[in-house]
Amino acid sequence: MSPGNGIQIIGRNGIGKTTLIKILSSILYPSTGEIFWKGKNIHKNLDKFFYDLSVIMDLNTGKKDLTIIENINFWKSLFSSSITEKEIDSILDLLNLQYLKNTKVKYLSFGEKRKLEISRLVIERKTLWIFDEPFLGLDKNSMDIFIETIKNHLKDNGMIIFASHHNIEVPNLNLIDLEN
């Protein structure tokens, strides 16, 4: 992969899209082959790989007993993100989560939890985004915002790998069909 490029993995259910995503995120070890990031094997340089990596799986990692803003502030500190409060507010505005800022995650709908999860990508500010079924549970408006975010990330020389059944129109996006 080169900067500014993305890869979409497609294929029928059970073919191994999530497994591949987990291998690429270094959660699973490949039985054969090696994965290199910036010329180095990721398993031998996990710290450097993780420094550039954001992962979103089909789970909502926002803690249900914390409010939206508490979760965001925690991620901000955990990843030493330079994002400002003003920027966080504008993300929440964009995702229509501003009025729920002080609501505990357990009271959010599934779609709202997904939107919070996606906001983590912008908060972490990493180069490589890897996600599994990112459009799950998103409404049309949120999907458009997310696709726009992906385009901006690629424009800023970021990289994206994701598995999804949705066909999205994004420049520099290559398709990998696991069935072929």
Place this chain on the structure above:
Amino acid sequence: MSIFVKLASFFKINLFNKIVNFLIIIGAIIKREFIITYRNFFNILTIVIFFILGIFIFVFATGPDIKEYKEIIIGIIWTLLLFSSAISIDKFYQDDFNDGSIIVFYISSISLEFYVIIKIIISWFFWQLPFFIVIPIISLFLDINIIKLKLLLLSFLIGSPILTMLSSISSSMNLLNDKNTVIGNLIVIILSIPVIIFGVGIINASPEIINPQLNILLGILLLFIAITPWISASCIKIGLRNS
């Protein structure tokens, strides 16, 4: 010369920034765990009530013979402390594992071993520390003299972190096995037998063998401090791969 000064200041700033970042991360994790546990304080209260009720049930079950129950009361207290610890083990890693938070920790700049250490400290603080308030109150009801109470608190001070670390190990092992989570509780109970033996032994021992028993208990504590973060972190990593 100026190059060396520049290099030194560069490394100093870098090191300083790293330390500050590290402290911010520790603070954030502690704050997160504190808020989550505080908002579920009822769970801790339930465990404490279980402990108190358990003691009274044992006392009623032994009958009115004060001499008989005085001989076994310390053993009962330690047994119930162990059961209370075993009950709370599900709270350790399961929630973070189920909602994927552990993946977020895994790809963050802190190691899983460090995450385990923070979890153990927070869990000890919330799940064991309340017993340091409850035990003296219970002692008043049970007519335990002040010398025995002091020894009980001392042995619990050393023994409770061991119980927390055992809970950490068994809870992380439960992540590898989603069918039979009772196994985790069994591990806690079996491995805590030495802690119970020396914990109770200190209180009932003659003065000259209190120190050797305390030293053995401290030795067990040091052993668990040395191995728990690595065992738990390894189990979590394997659990992530199996999930």
